Amino acid sequence: MGSPLFDAQEVIVRREILDGREWMVYPVRVVEDTGDLLAVHLVQGTPLTFGPGPFRWGPHPWTAFEPYWQSEGVLQLRRPGDGYSVWARHSGGEFTGWYVNFQEPMRRTERGFDTLDQELDLLLLPADGSPYRWKDEDHFAERHRSGGFTDEEAAAVRAAAASVVELVERGAGWWEEWRGWRAPEGWQVPEAVPLGA
Template identity: 45%
Template sequence: MARDVARAHYSAFPVRVVANDGREAAAHIAEGTRFRFSPDRWLFEGEHPWESRGVWTGHGVLVTHRPGHAHAVWHFWKGPERRFAGWYVNLQAPFVRDGREFDTNDHALDLWIEPDVSWR
């Protein structure tokens, strides 16, 4: 389970851990994965941006975390041939392992990197 926790507000979703060797933790979010949100309002005005979707859409995504690093890298694919689409760098608090769960706090600032390594 991956959780984004901020002042008693959270979002959570199940993941499949594909690597966890102490240097890196990698988790797969499968297509159709359901999200869970705290019953009260999100930290900002309105609902969490993913809340209306309810489930992960598109291909699954691989998320890699390194202990002590204040970001995670999301690896995306697109199209029926599942061609690599790019990296989404999510700036967040370093993850904390809590039993079978990974907790972090999203800093709501992100970076998209194309396969040619250009970024926006």
């Protein structure tokens, strides 16, 4: 595995790496780390730090907003080797569904993990009446067309997406056991993470 497991409640660093440099960095709190699963929590109000560029994809799209996580807290679940993570979404404290974020498989570091969002997302919304709904398909396709993804990278994203759809259609989502999880009272917003830290 290369890096030791993280302790529950430890604050670690999630970095998006583009062009070999930090594109976006933010702290998350460990919920559980078994080696086969890393569950972390992103607290509302968490500061986001963006790399100055230039990047081949331009500045991170979230730089257009205030530099902190504005939505309610999110549980993020990821497994080694998977080209995606699964986020539990809430509104008013109530579970509203799962958000599957396709991204590079996580690479553990001494302080957390690195990845890169790959545009495509899948919404699993129980109130929606359908098993799933795609998000940002056009952004993903355009990124591929413009050379932002190689053919191999785009194929890997599509393969990850197909594997998740297959799990959903079989009713075999491994993430479902986390549906009732809520962040404990008193978990505070972590301090901002400086670039290169």
